[in-house]
Amino acid sequence: MIRRVKLALLILVAVVLQTTLLTHFDLFDAMPGLCMLCVLAVAFEDGPESGALFGFAMGLVLDLFLITPLGLSALSFALTGYAVGAFQSSIVRSTPWLYPMIGGLGGLFGGLVFITVGAMVGQDQLLSMHGVQIVVVSAVWDALLAPLVFPVVRRLARLPDHSNTWRIRG
């Protein structure tokens, strides 16, 4: 219960920061994807199902403040959360580059899903060179910020009996 409240508050804080403070870190029209990083961190901590569910909820709240169709961010975040959660289960040891790598690749994957599905549902303007540029620069932002965001979010998302950070699933 407490964990769910924490995750709900995390969604609120991330969306507020994403749509206020972080819009001023605009570089080539791209900004850090804090919401996406939170989804990646939760998926990394807790696996594909939690990653997909948390991603869906985060995306849905973020969609409230975008003019793209409701559900588009929810879909791309859910797919990305699931993919990163599934990828996490195959990792057996940590490296210093793990967080930036997951942040960068996860951001890239999520961004590409967003613009591709967006174009498929009538938002043609998303699938353009400019759209790809935004996705790539955002992914670089995500890679840079992942080492700061992941430890905090993973701590919040951790289950009470989940003392061991690293799990190997057969």
Next chain:
Amino acid sequence: MLVLLVLTALALISFDERGSGTIDTARSAAADVIQPVRDVSSDAFNPVTDWLDGLGRASELQSENQRLRRELAQAKTQAAAGAAARARVKELEDLFDLPQVEDYDGIVANVTGQGSGFDRTFSIDKGSNDGIAKDMPVVVGGALVGRVFRVTRGSAIVQRIDDRQFGVGGQIVEQNAFGPQGLALGQGDSANLKFSPYADAALVGTIKKGSVAITRGGLGEAYPRGLPIGTVIRDVTAGGSVARDAELRPIVDLDSLDVVKVLRYTPPVAPSS
């Protein structure tokens, strides 16, 4: 579970694209719950964001300052020369009872956040409770900066004029005459707008640098006549049989908006025959 989430998301997208009233209501209610937190955060972050904006643009601001000083001197000269003409125009407008931009009631609102990189939007802290409705024009100092895209009770999202899906009928105004009419379109990948004249090149001629594009107004137009949209940034000379597009720089910096005014403008309706 992933399949269920994907199907739900696709259903939501589909309903929203078709303009579902239920989705709009739910979206509005949920946004109203979160908006107060965003407003407080926006106020709290203002000093930081102002500092950040200034930090990244120090040299740009310095050259902009010099350019503005030059333009101010030119404007003072032109204002003096144009005073008589303006008085005459005002006389004629009063005579024919033509509405002025200043005549429209406005709602002053604070900008509380910007959209993502994909959509050029910003949110404001006033909504339907304050009289704001979808599609109302949004101005800063009389210049058009966007239109109300979505409204909740306490907030609204404004689509900026440089958004790729924004378009408005306009007309070029040169120093002493009206120029061609056309369509001003946001480009999405640039802060500038594209102005496509309606007429062919022979009729359009040259569009001169420094000319201003204003909203065309009239029947079928969502905006009143006379709102400045942008300034032509380079001369465009006709070539071939089709008029070439001009590029417009918005009058105000759309990335640094703090306070805007939403005009309570109702587009004219054609009289029923």
